[in-house]
Amino acid sequence: MEKEFQHHLSRMPENSAIKQQKLPAHRLHFSNQAIFTIFFATGAFCFCIGIILLLSAWKVQEIEINYTNICEDCAKMRENALNFDKQCTCSIPFNLQKTMKGDVYMYYKLYGFYQNLYRYVLSRSHNQLMGKDVRDVKDCAPFKVTSNKIPIAPCGAIANSMFNDTIILSYIRSTSEHIQVPMLKTGLTWWTDKYVKFQNPSFRNLSDHFVGTEKPPYWQEPIYELDTSDPGNNGFLNDDFIVWMRTAAFPTFKKLYRRLYRVKYFSDGLPAGNYTFDISYNFPVTKFQGEKAVILSTLTWNGGSSIFLGLAYTVTGVFLWMSSFALMAIQGKMRKKKLSHRR
């Protein structure tokens, strides 16, 4: 009998909260007040953020000069691939009406350049760029090797298409005094890019380590001559190169080119006055109906904040307030209806 009793017990499902679906739980159910509070609070928050962002975006000083059409001659010349070794410079004067205070950054901006094409993004060799094996060009199709079967370094479509205009900003204090604005060409990249992702095969005798490789077909000088003056900025470690290799998300993008070196006249930023951009025009864009521009810009607390985000926040905030009022009205109406029903 007792045995049988135990047998019964063993088949009896266990009385645990989880098995009986009785786990202590919180039933998520917002009251009307809670929902209105959330709506109003979120709305207020979004609206404030939006206003702050807009204000700070307006504080940013930015000059963008699109030089595609200004340098029409050079553009035409570059359309013909045969002229690749010819130099073409173009000078663009402009007037800065207000001093750009603080750090000033110089960007180049490309329009209609698709750096996000699937095959384009893939066409690079991480092994090569890490300096592990400069001859590893496995993933670099279609720019793996030259016609002589010599591996390309740096290989791949991204590297090959590197932006190679040189932009020099000059400050014209007077008609006779042209001062080249001092610019820094380093510190443009992420730490991980500079110290992990990109490594030269060696610090010394860089050119030796690239023996047996060829420069990319569209390049004018080999990788180890990108910046001969600074070994820390040469080879794969060249900041311009690294910046270019971090492919942009959209076909219109700007990339950091130089930072203002705040010395002498420029310790407070760029003083108002006349300037010229001297551009050695190497990068053809008209061929694919693209455009290029150079940008000078200051920053705010959250970087070069764009108006879009501020606007979006403001609109969201306003929308939230409006909808919460609408909801309150509807809810009130429903309550009245219910009350009248009860009567």
Next chain:
Amino acid sequence: MFCSKKKLLEVERIVKANDREYNEKFQYADNRIHTSKYNILTFLPINLFEQFQRVANAYFLFLLILQLIPEISSLTWFTTIVPLVLVITMTAVKDATDDYFRHKSDNQVNNRQSEVIIDSKLQNEKWMNVKVGDIVKLENNQFVAADLLLLSSSEPHGLCYIETAELDGETNLKVRHALSVTSELGADISRLARFDGIVVCEAPNNKLDKFMGVLSWKDSKHSLDNQKIILRGCILRNTSWCFGMVIFAGPDTKLMQNSGKTKFKRTSIDRLMNTLVLWIFGFLVCLGIILAIGNSIWENQVGGQFRTFLFWSEGEKSSVFSGFLTFWSYIIILNTVVPISLYVSVEVIRLGHSYFINWDRKMYYSGKATPAEARTTTLNEELGQIEYIFSDKTGTLTQNIMTFKKCSINGKIYGEVHDDVERKKEITKKKESVDFSVRSQAKGTFQLFDHSLMESIKLGDPQVHEFLRLLALCHTVMSEENNAGQLIYQVQSPDEGALVTAARNFGFIFKSRTPETITIEELGTLVTYQLLAFLDFNNIRKRMSVIVRNPAGQIKLYSKGADTILFEKLHPSNEGLLSLTSDHLSEFAGEGLRTLAIAYRELDDKYFQEWHKMLEDANAAMDKRDERISGLYEEIESDLMLLGATAIEDKLQEGVIETVTSLSLANIKIWILTGDKQETAINIGYACNMLTDDMNDVFVISGNTAVEVREELRKAKENLFGQNRSFSNGHVVSENKQQLELDSVVEETITGDYALVINGHSLAHALESDVKKDLLELACLCKTVVCCRVTPLQKAQVVELVKKHRNAVTLAIGDGANDVSMIKSAHIGVGISGQEGLQAVLASDYSFAQFRYLQRLLLVHGRWSYFRMCKFLCYFFYKNFAFTLVHFWFGFFCGFSAQTVYDQWFITLFNIVYTSLPVLAMGIFDQDVSDQNSMDCPQLYEPGQLNLLFNKRKFFICVAHGIYTSLVLFFIPFGAFYNMVGEDGQHVADYQSFAVTMATSLVIVVSVQIALDTSYWTVINHVFIWGSIATYFSILFAMHSNGIYEVFPNQFPFVGNAWHSLNQKCIWLIILLTTVASVIPVVTFRFLKMHLYPSLSDQIRWWQKAQKKAKPTSRRRPQTRRSSSRRSGYSFAHQEGYGELITSGKNMRVKNPPPTSGLEKTLYNSTSWIENLCKKTTDTVNSFSQDKAVKL
């Protein structure tokens, strides 16, 4: 193929006994059975083939192949193959184990031993080697190996007893008897071996109750019918041996012919999901085409010039070809709209729900120590959508225990508890029951709570004595004594068993009978009555009588029968008593008891002798024999003296009434399908409140021909519509095709409750194609439908009919083998477990011990499952549309180059790791209202029936939600990134940062959404939701770390990205804005919906909140009304013909048979032998007309 060809050929079967060579010519199937699907060699190909027939698997295989083509591949191959292989292996292992067990059971059956006469010797042979034409010897309690023609048996007249539980679920013994020519063969092996009769008979079929054939032997022909056939699956009982000749073997046997193929059941959600997946696939193709066209145009306009400058300089591919490739690439990228994890998750959730069913203590029956069991784990959500329940009666609604409850003797009610307070309550055990211990033969469990009857007996009240004497004399029960000296009754109707047992307990013990005498023990003294005549029961008479001469020489006629019939036969002097008894009968009936009236008549010798002579003449007469006999019966059964009435309870299972009431409140229609008689079925219908006297009309269809049935249906319909004049116009217009659409209209216009009772033989005609629709229409308009005397196959047909034409979800519940076909064909089959037979449980999808658990299974588990599954699907589709469609938007900004927005790893892990667990937790644990609420408020069940929670409309809403989210997800970061610069002046608008921003926003948005969707936050939900977000960030940082990059630079090129991007304030501002913008509209819409169109569960939740402090209200008990109309039914479960069997003495045993193992089993627990006795004695499935032919 081969089988069906042969079937076509076989129109009749010719079998020659003991001649294997002769029979081999016909290539009859041998006795080996196969229920398994595979063997070792065929397993892999067949199983894989079957698996890839599933749309989803085939689709993923196709994707995998696409991914292996380098020109197209836009995602690495491991994103698809890992989950696919996992899923397929899991399914294959499950199939293999299932089939292994099938092999095992096949082998076990095929290797059973039987004795066969080979070469004039009795030899042991395995079942599978038994051939058609062989002569097989069976012993007591053995399973019958094949369909046999009974040749001879140990019993006189070639009788043998079989139990057909496995075939039709009836556990009472049936009699088969051999032809007299063959029964002479006896056990003489040499003669049997020389037997060379040729049987010509019908081809194999599935009709259990029919057999037609002719045996030609020794130049004479003998016709064969079902009475001479023992079918495979039967068990030989109470017969020490018999010989039979194999007619049908293996797959040709009626048992195998009847076992319908187990269909793979799918839920309607499954089917909907398949359709949706196809739609989504179509949608994908559309997106692919748009993007491919975009790509062609782009290549033409922009890419062409770009190519020469950037790359592709060597290739001269046309833009059209590029577009073609892009199409496939995008198909691969966008396939995550329907990830494999959807199918896996659905299975996991269902499994979880199944475990909850198994674990539910409230569905555990301690009486039999049986927990509920979900035998199929793939149907749970369908439990929340049931519209029709088809229920067996015996053993399901009723306990199949007949108890003698009350009686009225000479105008006095006995058995009533005269305690006003407790009057209507269940009699508790505290109350002292009548002490029967003085009776040596009394049965232990018998309880009658009235001492006054005992006192009356002791006082020697002659009426009471006569009453009990009648009960002990007038019946067809057979008695026997087992080894232990205990008296055992063989009853063929449990009602009689109850009555005879009652008499026994009150001291009038039926001891034994011979064809001429009945011996009973009257309060300790043995009295032998001479049995002069036996006026047998039939359906028209609805009564039976015996005429006996007591030792004192008095001749008495004892009669019991339906009150309505018997009351007409009473002597006029009975008037006073009649009205009193009549009141009592009404009272009994009001309590749902089955009643019988009891009367006697004293006959004088001379009159009886005359009558007896006339009877003998009538018996000998050639023409109008039956009429003359019944005339004589009428004559002598007149001027009866009323003794009283009995009331027997056909005990309902516990809680049946509450369950039925509650389920009807949930708008579920319950149909009773039973093999029992019409009266019994109707009675039970009343007893469990499915039929009530408040009903406007109860239509009874019992026609015997197609014309009659049609007419009856038409009349019923007219009647129904006549009372609802408003509809009459619509009815005339109704065309066949519009019929079904009209039905819904009709249902609303019909007011009042109707019920339909239909007989099995009428059903056979009604199920014919042209009447089918009328029947269905009528049946669906009725509140209750009762089908009685239906065969197992008809049960299935009825289910199929409703399933097919009503497009409704059906559930069949039953306990016996006769319910198997119905259980198999319904969407969901439920078996009552804890009974002796296992067939129903084995065929079922769910099993539990008590009918009342059905309420919890449907209203709680089913509702939750459906609710959870729908919520899960809505969320899952939303999530994946939001996840995937950003690729589409991105396509417009990346030259349609099939660039993904996210990191490949993110795509691989998103569905498996980052977002799987929270939604699984919701799918498994979520509760909108508590189980108590859903039990108390059956109306909550309706959304499931109407398919409201997940349908095509809901799907489109989810998809729209997903699309909206994907738009927000893409365009807010897009706008922000357009001109964005990092805090240190560096540009952050690079592809990788964008990918990280998008991925992070997506994970957060989707997690916030699931947090809002989860309405029941348990610890598990907390852990999973917060854990998923935490996991996302930890995996993100791990994969973007320096260490992993240095080891696998090609696999993890996002080094440092997480760190740099997520350090930027503006990235977080983007993520925040994205979250707010994608969630707020949803909250708004839900708020509006809740206020403008609140659902019932919303209201309950409000109410709950308001009442939180107050104690939960007392459970609403559905009131248990009993109707008061009187339904007397002697006819219950009684079969004609036994009287003759008794008087002829055919079934009298010369000696008591040795106790058989089967009997031992039943005796094992001596307290419950009455239950076994009264087991299931439903009638044979034969129709009335056939009953006569059955006469022995």
